[in-house]
Amino acid sequence: MEFLWCLVVGVMTTCGVFLMLERHIVRFLFGMILISSAINLAIFVAGRLTRGNPPLIASDALLPAAGYANPVPQALILTAIVIGFGLLLFTLLLAYRAIKELGTADMDKMHNTEAGQ
C-alpha cells in the first residue's frame, strides 16, 4: 500500500516539476499546486498508513487505547494545507496582477526589474 502511494507521490511530483519548467506563469502555478499536494501526501505516507482508531484518551485513562492512528501527520498536513492555501491565493493574485501590469505571462519576458541599468 505504501509503495503504491509512493508511486502516486512520485508521479505527481514529476508532473509538477514538468509544469514548473514552463515559462508560462499560470502553468508554473499549476505545477506548484501539484507538488504541494504531492508533498502533503508524502507526509501522510511518512506517518505510516495504518487502520486505527481516533487517538482519543478516555476520561479515566492516561493513555489512548492501543491501535490508535498517528494524529501528528494529519495535524502537520492540516497546517501545511492552510499555509499552502494562503500562499496559493497570494500567488494566483500576484500572477493576475503581473499579467495585467506587465502584459505578458511569459516569465522569460519579464525584464522590468532590470530596467534602468
Place this chain on the structure above:
Amino acid sequence: MSSIIFRTSAHIVTVLMLVFSVYLLLRGHNNPGGGFIGGLIVVIAFALLMLAESPDYVRERLVYSPLAFAGFGVVLALLAGVLPLFFGQPFLTGLWLGKIGSPLLFDVGVYFAVLGSVLTILLNVEEELS
C-alpha cells in the same frame, strides 16, 4: 446570477449556513469541527450572498470592515494564549471554568480571524475582477 429563485434562496441559505457555522464552532470542542472550518463556512455563506447581490451589499451587511473581524479574532486568540500566563501556567494552557475554558476563546478567535481574512480577500478580488 440575477435569477429571482437564486436571489431569494441565497438569503435563506446564508442564514442557515451562519447558524450551521456556529454549530460547527461549538461542536469543535470535542468532535470534528472548530473555528477554522466554522469561519470558512461563514465565508461561503457570504460568498453566496455576494454572488446573489453584490460585494457592496455584503460589506453593508457586515457593518464592520472584514479586516476588523480578523483583527478582533487575532486579539481573542492571543488573549486565550496569554491568559494562563497570569496564573503561572505555560502559554496556551487550557483554563477551565466547568465545561467552558480558554480553548473555546481561542477557537472563537480563530473563527473570526479566518472569516475576516478570507472575506477580505474574497471581496477585494471580486471587486478587482468585476
Place this chain on the structure above:
Amino acid sequence: MTQWPLVLPVFIPLLTATACAFSFRSHKLSSVISWAGALANLCVALLLIQRVISQGLLVTAFGDWQAPFGIVFVADLLSASMVLITAIIGVAIVLYSTTDLRSKPFYAIYHSFIHVLLAGVMGSFLTGDIFNLYVFFEVMLITSFGLMVINANRQQVDGAVKYVVLNLISTMVFLLAIGLLYGATGTLNMADLNAKVALLPETTMMLIAGLFLFGFAIKASAFPVFSWLPASYHHLPSAIVALYAALLTKVGVYALIRVFTVVFDLVDSGYQPLLIIIAGLTMLTGVLGAASQFNIKRILSFHIISQIGYMLMGLAIYTPLAITGAIFYIIHHIIVKANLFLIGGFLQRRQGSDNLRELGGAYQSMPWLALLFLIPAFSLAGFPPLSGFWGKFLVIKASLQTDAYLLAATALFVSLMTIYSMTKIWAEAFWKPLPDNAAAPIALTRLENCLYIVPIVALAVITILIGLLAEPVYQLAETSAINLLNPERYINAVLGNMPEPGQISVLAAGESQP
C-alpha cells in the same frame, strides 16, 4: 514567571500589528502604537538575554504539553542574542519608516506588516520544534510577500514574481524535508532529533539533510539559488528593503546553523565539502555582481550575498572558532547592512534617485552623513577596529587553522572587492559634485531629518561599540558556538522534564507502529 520573556517577543509584535491595523485612520496614532510596540519588544529582548545569561537556557512548553510531544520555545544564548538584534532593528526600522513611508497609502498596514514580520523572525529564532520553525518561516514569508506588493509599481510586481517563485520552491522543499524527517524518526523536536537522527541509515540521513540544505540555501540566498534577491530588493521602499536585508536571509543562515549543529552534524552528514564550495562561490558571485552595478540599492543587495558567504564559510569550517566567527558575523552584519540601506534610502529621498550617476555632492551638503556612511561601509569591508574586522578575522583565522587556504584567500579577495564597491558609492554619491542634469535636493523638515538620522546614528554607534567592545560579544558568540557543537545542555534543558521513562516508551511504541 519564567515564561513571560519567552512568549512576549512573539506576542508583542502580533498585538502591535493588530492595533496598528485598527488605527489606520490616524497616521499619528498608528506611528505611536508602532513605536511603543517596538520599544516594548526591545525591553523584553533585553530582559530575555539578561535572564539567559544569568540562569542559562529558558524553556517553555506550550499548553503544558511537554517536549518532545508538544511545541517548545527555547532561548539559548544564540536565540536570545538574535532576538535582541532583531528588536534593535525593529526599533530602527519603525522610526525610519515613520517618515520614509509617510507619503504612502496604507501607511498603517505597512507598520502592521512590519510587526508581523518581526513576530515571524522572533518565532523562528525561539522555537525548538522544526515544524514550528516552518510555520514561523511562513508567517515571515507571507508578510514579506505582502510588504513587497502593497501599492506596487511594474518593477515591484516583476521583482515580486521572482521572489515569490523561488521562495515557494524553498518552502516546499523544506516542508518535504520535515515530512520525511518525521517519517524516519517519529519526532519533530530538535533536541530529540539530535539522538534519533544519529540512528538513521546514512543514505536516508543524507537525503533529508540535503533537502534541508537546499531549502535553507534559497532562504539564505547562497550561491546557485540567490537570483531572487538582487531581482526583487532594489525597487522596494528603503525602510522595507533595510528590514529585509537585515533579517530575512539571516534567518535562513540561522536555520542552517541550528539544523546543521543540533539536528544533523555537518561533518557526519557529508555536506561539509559542498558547503565550503558554496560558501566560497557565494562570496565571489556576490561581490563580482556588485562590482558591475551602478545603483546603490543593487550594489548593497549583491553585497548581502557576498556577506552570506562569510557566514556559510564559518559554518562550513565547523570548528568552534569558525562558528564563533559566523555568529559574530551575523550579529555585526544585521546592524551594518540595515544601516547602509537606511543611508542609501536617505540619499534617495533627498535626491529622488538611487542611481549613482544621478547622485553627487553629498559630502559638500552633508559632511556628517558622509562620516556616518563611512562607519558601516568600512565595517562591512572589515577595517579594524570596526565590527566587521573581528567577524572576518575570526572566520579567516579558523580557515587558516584548518588549512583551507584557498577559502581564506577568497575571503580576503572578496574583502578587497568590498572596499572597491564601498569607495565607488563614496566617490560617486558623496565626493563627486552633483551632476548638472540632476534635480535639486529636496529640502526636508527638521523632524523628518531627525527621524531619518536617529536610527542611522544609533546603528552606527552600535557598530562602533561591537568593534570596541569585541571581547564580550566574542565571548557570547563563543559560548553559543560551543553550546551548538556540544548540544547536550540544550538537549537536557529541553527534554529534562519529561514524564517517567515507562510512559514514554509506551507512547513511542504507539507512535511509530509500522
